[in-house]
Amino acid sequence: MGSLNIENVKKAFGPVEVLKGINLEVTDGEFVVFVGPSGCGKSTLLRVIAGLEDSTSGRVVIDGADVSATPPAKRGIAMVFQTYALYPHLTVKNNMGLGLRQAGTPAAEIDRRIGIASSMLSLEPYLSRRPAELSGGQRQRVAIGRAVVREPKLFLFDEPLSNLDAALRVNTRLEIAQLHRRLKATMIYVTHDQVEAMTLADKIVVLNAGKIEQIGGPMELYNSPANEFVAGFIGSPKMNFVDGGRLGETAKTIGVRPEHLTVDAKSGAWKGTVVHAEHLGADTNVYLDCEKAGLITVRIFGVYNAEPGATLYATPDPAKTYRFGADGKVLK
């Protein structure tokens, strides 16, 4: 119940090939996060899984059965649309309850589930409003609520928290994790938020331009990215890529994450000038223009005062540098 196999799925809109052969196996109860640059095909893949879009070729297998001919309603899924797609004529409560009512769930049970979902999403005060009377974040929460109450075996979330504030986002994220544990449902989750991806995923799928770049556990991707793309995509601020030649290395590119650089005013591997410092409170990003390494970002824990123009030395942690070949693959 809830396993999913995607076998060589391709999807083209006219001449534009959006999915270029996706193979993915999701076991029952897994929490899989899709990440990838905007426009890489994440939503399209979710829609193919849901049955809202036909794949041009390939198969989608849910629980061992090829579902190409199964309508979305019969696939046992719930989906949070990136665009919400709320029912404009129904109140928040009915937006959430409609699917259950259709399924013949007893009224008491419907009310109970709506109660749980709306308290989890802080939607109680808005239960009798219509979508047009809600703020963007509230609408997004209704969309989540609508999916959540159905308690299916397979959830598809398309950037469900993008319009929520930080506090609510953390809360909701925890609630989703809890829901996942409670229902033992399989969840497929698209996000652009690194924290969400890292904290929620059993498995992260990195997509790029319609292809899967790498699949793995969060820390696995962070620690051993398969290639330059994944290395750059996972982690924020982005990994610094330095031309291997300039550093006298054999590798084409050397990668080092901002957090794996230490700075010192006196000495270090790379001498550079401070271009700009971003103060985020808990940490500071310092942009250094280095003689040897070009423009790099250094992430420093806590508040660090660096005046633009000052000279600083950055030193990479040698145990945590990555070496990439000409094809972008990591060199072991």
Next chain:
Amino acid sequence: MGSLNIENVKKAFGPVEVLKGINLEVTDGEFVVFVGPSGCGKSTLLRVIAGLEDSTSGRVVIDGADVSATPPAKRGIAMVFQTYALYPHLTVKNNMGLGLRQAGTPAAEIDRRIGIASSMLSLEPYLSRRPAELSGGQRQRVAIGRAVVREPKLFLFDEPLSNLDAALRVNTRLEIAQLHRRLKATMIYVTHDQVEAMTLADKIVVLNAGKIEQIGGPMELYNSPANEFVAGFIGSPKMNFVDGGRLGETAKTIGVRPEHLTVDAKSGAWKGTVVHAEHLGADTNVYLDCEKAGLITVRIFGVYNAEPGATLYATPDPAKTYRFGADGKVLK
């Protein structure tokens, strides 16, 4: 050119008071970020400034002139809607160019500006598509592009980057900062992203339930929040609030940010049990259930291995704890 005064603006939808008297002064060329929990009235305030919504009372003054009677088209503003509000029947290019064409901008100039905007937003491959054929993030970028090409004196951005991936978000954020410098335009920017708020803002306005909680520079808010709400809202993960009584303090509540706690396996101020550890790659959030302080979050730079159930001691940095009175106000 581009200054903005909001004087005691109130807005009610029927019985629901959404803005409860907002006073705000924005000088010309300032970059002001609105943050606040979902549904607190940020979009509504932007819409009042744009003239799309009548305030129930109060005045909006742009460049010294009361604009209550000025239609939106005459206010010299550009806006990115939270819902995008793209012209569905026009191509990306025409979506961006329509306003300019209306203003009688020469075709060459229009093309130039669209060229700049679309390269800044990586939209070049999509210029002849219609919104329906774009991904969520691409739509959002079109919405930004449409505002950007007009180069007005006052920009209103409503969560413009929420659907973009981290890399693109950083890029676009930098481009917006650059645009701000180049045009010397006033910008009002709504976001839920702490990094955006901290890095872009000259001034952050924290809204809560239709009221302004605090106005100040990013680090000012981080370092000296006026009250519990702001303290909790700025910074992620959220500040830990501990019952003052339990710690034997006179203050009602003691606040300490997760990044201002250090952990040690042997000794420390607060003994606790690890509940859960979130590995984000660059840092780790450890949730501790402390005897004295209750459930707290500790943010540790880098990878930190903490098994749930293990005992850890957390110690707050005494210089960086906050004390809040019963009314939530900070005690100096």
Next chain:
Amino acid sequence: MSTATRSLPRTIGAHAILLTYTAIALFPVVIVIVNSFKSRAAIFGAPLTPPTPKTFDLIGYTTVIGQGDFIHYFQNSLVVTVASLFFVLLFGAMAAFALSEYRFRGNSLMGLYLALGIMIPIRLATVAILQLMVASGLVNTLTALILVYTAQGLPLAVFILSEFMKQVSDDLKNAGRIDGLSEYTIFFRLVLPLVRPSMATVAVFTMIPIWNDLWFPLILAPSEETKTVTLGAQLFLGQFVTNWNAILAALSLAIMPVLILYVIFSRQLIRGITSGAVK
């Protein structure tokens, strides 16, 4: 949407219902057209059978072609219909936009006023209209017909279009306003393209009574130069003798242009025209 969203029984059911209704809708029409190719005796002798070599007769069509300049009549009908349609759609959409978009004093009264026209048969005003046309020297011109049909079509157009225009997202129009578009540009560039399906609907509803109208051509423009097809076909409706062959032929012919216009307009009935606009 995907193929998976279609279920086979439901598709079959839909086709069954539609086919049945199509048969009901077309049967009488087919009878008319089939019989227009038969001799009179065969029409009434065996109306159900298709023309056989023995009963095949183009007498209807030859009569029609022989009697009067039907090509010219077609042209007149077309000019009148298309011109009236243009004005009805333009003026009607403009007024509908004003009524649906702006709140101003007297808005609903104006709406009611503009709807009055569908409540009284305009035929009653014939004498006054004719007097007006006589006074302005427009009798026996197509202009007279175009004016009358424009006025006649407006109420319905305004009524329907204002309802549909209320559905156009405010955010979209507001985005236009913020973009500095004038109200006119908003109307022409944003709203009109987005209500295309309803414009097409109104076009079709307006066109049919105009094309088929007998009365005003008879009153306002009965001259040979300005005769419309319907009026021309009427020649064959006699007092005691009705030339059914010719009537059927003339009217069968007259179906074609409207059908073509209909097909043209109904291509504007397109799905998803507003998708991708807002989230």
Next chain:
Amino acid sequence: MAAAPKRPFRWHIGVFLAPAVLVYTAIMILPLAGTLQLSLFRNINQSQVFVGLENFRMLFGDPNWSVNFWNALRNNVWFFIIHMLVQNPIGVLLAALLSSPRLRFSAFYRTAIFVPTILSFVIVGFAWKLILSPLWGVAPNLMDLVGLKSLFTPWLGKEQYALTTLSLISVWQFVGIPMMLIYAALLSIPDEVIEAAECDGITGMSQFWKIKLPLILPSIGIISILTFVGNFNAFDLIYTAQGALAGPNYSTDILGTFLYRAFFGFQLQVGDPNMGAAIATMMFLIILGGVCVYLFLVQTRLRRYQF
């Protein structure tokens, strides 16, 4: 929009309204008003004399008029009921079927079903009289095929059936109108809402009832009021099929035919524009009443959704 004291005058509203209002007023309203006011006059020795409400008193007081009026009104109500019960549901059903995405041949169906609507009344009258005629055998033969021949009667010639038969013919002719309006309305429902419903398990009929119907309710309102207005103004079909006397024995007489006879006269009956105008005024008031109920009670309560 902004409601401020010194808002500039919104000329554009006037510009948008002006062409329609001018043409419509000059060519429709003024002439019609001129005609309706005749109801307050009476032609005495070739000159119009003001008689107040005398014509209305006659219309309702004189059985020669009132019997016919009430008969026509009653028939008209029945005519309307049949349209509401048959035409509009069928129209909505067809539109709903046609709008199912990816339905093959839908353009063909749509065109075919609309064909009757574009026909002139002459053809409609001819075709149905031919089909229903007991003489030429179309209907009897067809019914024979399905073994229902015994049910055949000359419907158009029997007082008890004629009106219903004609109403059904009119339904046949005009189903295209609600169909097309509803179809246009259905097209404007965003695909994504439907997709969400599909995922939610709301498919088929319940999708129609629970999602689509509420969203097109304003259009249903429109077709109802248009049916009402159209039916109470109807005239041509009865006139071409049954003649101005709306036989047999006035059983198909509706307000339109009654008005026509009175206003324009018929055969030896000389037209009486004054009484005609009085009847027209009554029709106008009935329709106006219906439209006002719709505009001010129904329409304002219908929720509209923007897409």
Next chain:
Amino acid sequence: QDVTLNIESWRGDDLAIWKDKLIPAFEAKNPGIKVVFAPSAPTEYDAALGAKLAAGSAGDLITCRPFDKSLELFKKGNLADISTLPGMENFSDVAKAAWQTDDGKASFCVPMASVIHGFIYNKDAFDQLGIKVPTTNEEFYAALDKIKADGTYIPMAMGTKDLWEAATMGYQNIGPNYWKGEEGRAALIKGEQKLTDPDWVAPYAELAKWKDYLGDGFEAQTYPDSQNLFTLGRAAIYPAGSWEIGLFNTQAQFKMGAFPPPVQKAGDTCYISDHTDIGMGLNAASKNADAAKTFLSWVASPDFATIYANALPGFFSLNSTPVKMEDPLAQEFVSWRDKCKSTIRSTYQILSRGTPNLENETWVESANVINGTDTPEAAAKKLQDGLDSWYKPAK
């Protein structure tokens, strides 16, 4: 400069005749005058003409319906007084009566033609069944019974759907024999007789009997249906107006004959309806009155009468100068003028001026009687009640 005259007419049927015969004949004699015959559908004619006259865009020459319709136009000043038009002397007072004021002082239309009612029958069928042309009611029903018994033919082709067929071809056709033509009609107008009198109810009683001889579903049978039924040879007898002759001649593939309405018993005087039906007047607002008068004078001439009556057999000239007609069936009809007494339709003069309109009611009731939904007595009572409600005959 040529003058162009427009003729308003409801006779679309005659378009070809006007175009090919009458107009060329006139134009040949009157260079400088062009004539355009512009008919409209008969059902729209009165309304359209009324509107055009009121607004001043009507044609110069107006085809006149008989009696009140035209009288009304004259009273409104739409039709010019043409009492003194050269050519009017060609018509008898009876002929002119349909287009004169009640006092007979002013004439406003040139009489063009009358039509005669009777029965046309399928001679082949009669021969085949050995039926003699009936002259009395008894023979008439005997013939019908015989046809019905045989079953090859529908005895009589008539339907009630169009109402007027029942009234005009039925009631007005056979009625004069009962109410004694002009005598009864005049008495009715004077108020000396009532429609409920036996003489007036009797024709309804006859009509009620016809029901059995009509085709299946005659209730829904229209007038063109009846024509087709007869001309396609499926019916034996057709209650007719003489105007059918032209059409039937071209359409029927069998020999036809005609007989006048049968009398009650042998030896009774026979009466026929010889109804003044069509005239032509001058639009008082015509800008070409002189040319129009020239044309009207020509219409009043024997020349016109000859062309018209021969081109349209069954429309009999009202000109005092006898017209020689070629068509045998037309000759048959017109020959009854000598044998029988002529009258016009009972409802046309004066009696249809009020509300309810006697003519309309007669249509409805005639159909009702044949359909069996009203008894003859009930029908007659309704008509008389209606008439009484407004008609107060000057005593």
